Amino acid sequence: MTAFLTWVENSAFATWVRESSSLWAYPAILFLHTVGLGFLVGLNAAIALRLLGFAERIPLAPMVKFYRVMWIAFWINALSGTALLAADATTKMTNPVFFIKLGFITLAVANMVMIRRRVFGNPSLDLSPVTGGAKALAVLSLVFWTGAITAGRLMAYFGPVSGAPGLKNKIP
């Protein structure tokens, strides 16, 4: 396993991502990862808040159209995340916080698909009050995405730390 991770980390692509002084390498990829987060988690949160009763006069059914944006944002982050992971494979893949983040993302995405099927798949949506089940999914959405963001941020501080130059050794 270690040999494989070292091989990934030393590949031409991973080395370029990590060590190139170009803003198109690590900085641009990290920027894309942040924009994807903003749209993916932000739109999920907006839908969850509406399900929980905020801005109640918004009809729910048309909000399903934001799923396309959410999926685009998800794939931007899956790809940019893979590149960032390759760049620091040996540190990130040995950091338990990274696996907690992956766990939260798996739960959050599965939950997002559940909301798409169970809530938006309901033909009488908007004709009856939001069900308790839908509200529970909305709470889980907020919890899982908050967990994913928290674990993602904490990867920079706990366990083997890699990432942005200048970050290391500055914060205890």
Add this chain to the structure above:
Amino acid sequence: MIQTFSTWLHSTRLSWAVAGGIPWIWPLCETLHFIGLALLMGVVSVLDLRMLGMAKELPLGPLQRLMPFAILGFTINLITGALFFTGDPTQYIHNAAFGFKLLFIGLAGVNVILFYVTGLYRRVDSVGAGHDVPAAAKVAAAASLALWIGVMYWGRMLPFIGNAF
């Protein structure tokens, strides 16, 4: 003057605490800063994408009731951002990316203020399902998306163009 202010700020106990004196404060603020980002971007993207023509079946009036969450997200980020600055002022005041980030936040703020004071807010508020917002509102929506994405860009560039973490 900025130099004097930042030297004073750096000498405070709060600065000491944020910069690692109390080790969990910085990571906590970073986490909150990204949660605030997601809240703000969520509301901004729903409103702006709708104004630009996506999910047109959504009436704008009820949609604008999500604004308090954008304000909440922005406030969280203003507070946590001010704490980062307090923790290590010198790494920001000499950082071009930080200057651009503030500029873009300022422009996004002007965009919001114009949206309200020009009465565009009220005209948009009455746009119902299936209808287009006025062209001026589309321009404001496009500007808003571009500016907030710009804010994220400059924020992300803090460690790379300047030397802040």
